[in-house]
């Protein structure tokens with residue numbers, strides 16, 4: 669083949685491929701990971717560059733960033749990684765042991781005040797709280813602190829604690845980590861109806877799909893009514909979750925693809941933009 673002909677063939681191939689490739693890229697949903705821990709006790713599993721690469725290859729363009737201690741979150745914010753929107757939350761833990769005791773520990777309030785002075789935080793959490801532990805004066809003080817500063821709360825809790833948090837201050841804006849794990853969808857509907865500011869984050873949430881990977885009828889129904897209330901997340905609380913990060917995001921994409929596109933877009937990232945936006949990336 670003459671050289672110019674080869675060039676023409678290559679050019680034609682490139683022109684043919686480009687629109688298709690662009691269309692495919694546009695179809696790929698942007699994901700916002702609303703349950704990301706970059707824990708470091710004392711060093712992280714993966715260096716920062718590797719973590720940023722994991723987000724890139726999964727189409728994760730935004731993260732609700734937390735870490736224990738908060739140093740990992742500082743690093744994610746300060747990285748100013750191109751194309752990554754970081755929404756930092758204050759983690760009320762210094763060490764893993766704090767998970768059991770933070771709600772009775774005044775030192776944790778000081779930690780929250782200290783971190784808040786950095787000026788960029790949008791919420792407090794993820795924190796763990798069960799049953800009557802949520803009734804302590806310190807928890808009430810933290811809920812009020814959050815409401816007064818327009819901060820969200822990312823709560824890993826049972827229903828009793830959730831209702832106590834909301835009773836401390838009805839204006840509390842709570843993202844319910846794991847959406848109760850297994851709370852029946854009918855009950856979730858009641859809670860969403862009663863508490864218009866309540867949001868559900870879906871990591872570890874059971875019942876969304878059946879054994880064949882199809883979204884179940886009751887979850888289709890829940891998403892049809894409340895697709896504006898859900899967020900997805902990885903919950904990288906242990907190393908294994910980093911190892912399975914690609915699979916977790918593929919899993920979300922698999923069931924999001926079964927929903928009407930506008931519902932899928934909201935759950936994938938649109939709701940995060942509505943909550944925390946406008947979106948800021950470098």
Ligand SMILES: [Zn+2]
Pocket residue numbers: 703705794903904905
């Ligand atoms: Zn978590």
